[in-house]
Amino acid sequence: MKREKKRIRQSLLIDYMKTKPFFTDEDLAKLLNVSIQTIRLDRLELGIPELRERIKQLAEATQKKVKSISSKEVSGELIDLELGKSGISLLNITEDMVFEKSRVAKGEYMFAQANSLALALIDAPMAVTGVANMKYKAPVHVGDKLVAKAELKHRRGNKFFVWVKIKNGTKEVFRAKFILVSLESNGGPKV
Amino acid sequence: MKREKKRIRQSLLIDYMKTKPFFTDEDLAKLLNVSIQTIRLDRLELGIPELRERIKQLAEATQKKVKSISSKEVSGELIDLELGKSGISLLNITEDMVFEKSRVAKGEYMFAQANSLALALIDAPMAVTGVANMKYKAPVHVGDKLVAKAELKHRRGNKFFVWVKIKNGTKEVFRAKFILVSLESNGGPKV
Structure with missing residues (x-):
């Protein structure tokens, strides 16, 4: 039994x-x-393996797939990536990321996590951000572990429409919609 | 003559x-x-005095006015602030701020400049970002000097609507609309 x-x-x-x-x-x-x-x-x-090791293994295997930016430029740990489709990253909120007064994480960290993940999933040699619309739904604090999921919604020419949601545990704390623009690797930017 | x-x-x-x-x-x-x-x-x-010194003097005089966040949390140099009304900051784009591949400044730096300036002009003991809508209008590169201007458009209860424009010389490179939320300094956040 x-x-x-x-x-x-x-x-x-x-x-x-x-x-x-x-x-x-x-x-x-x-x-x-x-x-x-x-x-x-x-x-x-x-x-x-233990969690830390599992994340490390996933991150190492996943990083190699990134094309549009350098893989180390993805904020947090990139732990899943289907190029041209979707991606997942993890970010631990540390003391240096919060405002002194409110103790709430600075918006730029969630922005950077979402933005770099959105860029990472673009299947193009280079890409930059064109438009970003974001909603901060709940405050994030030191010790929170944020899981961002990004999805390519559609593509029109060199414009990529990517949606990102960030959860803290089961609670959605942030969502963003990006329009990203792929650049020619030769001949300079086409923004 | x-x-x-x-x-x-x-x-x-x-x-x-x-x-x-x-x-x-x-x-x-x-x-x-x-x-x-x-x-x-x-x-x-x-x-x-020379430019560097003029900026320093302005920044020192201006920093003291910030209420909603710590003045050193304003990205770049805060060089003008009318609390509850408008603000101006300067940001020099350096090597560490650009993507390796595209050599274009990462979106998070313009976001942080705009967002922290928007927060700085709020006349409340604390404030956080609720919504941010942004447009990246032209790529920014190493050596560019960005001037951000923020303006409080209107206020509804504890919600502040702030618009920010960033120029590189005479060219507008970025604009953002924020809804910021002021927090009670006692009794915790009211998001």
Whole structure:
């Protein structure tokens, strides 16, 4: 019975690694209603690396795909990218990113996360931002882990329409719509 | 005759210091059709400090007025501020601000200049960004000197509608419309 439970739990864990790769051991423990220690042992048995390592591995594999900007210019960690289609990045909010008075993260960090992710998914040798419309839906604070998802909505000539949503846990904190413009790699910008 | 010319030129120079305080000696020389050396001598005689010093003096006097954020959080140099009304800031584009590939300044720098200037002019103890709509009208490059002008268009309750335009010389390179939200200094955010 105990062995059967464990088999089911470990098979769920393997599934979660695909659908919820950014869950911490704590999150997984809650989800499966076991102790964090059990999750750690399960991961060890199954050869699943810890969260930090998982993110690093994903980021390394993903970075290579970026074309339109330099991959290190993507704000936060780029952890998924389907060129010309969609992308996901993670950003940890640290002390240096918040306003002294309000303790709220400066808008430029969410902008940079969204903007660089939007640029990264463009399948062109170079691209720049043309238009950006943004809504800050809830304040972001130190320690928050932001997950940005970007999607190419449509393309018209050298103009790319990309939507980005940023969540803090399950709460949407920011959304943006960009019009990005691809540039010729020879012959200079065509803005 | 020569003395008369000089008198007129110096009187023009004094006027320019009010209307065009960010002109370089080179700009002024062109404008008055004399050598840069002549401008320098005129400045010396009239006790007008050099451009860098003029900006520094203006920035020091202006910073003290900022209420809603910490004055050092204003991106670039804040050189004019009428609290609750308008503001002007300067930003020099440096090597670290441009994309490696396109050599175009990253959108986040213009965003940060505009956004922090917009926040700075809010006459409230704290404020954050709610909505930002932006248009990047022309690419900005290393060495460009950006002048941002922000204006409070209207206010509704704790919402402030601020428009910002950024020029590079005479060319408008960026414009943004913000809705900023003032926060209660006690009792936490009211977003």
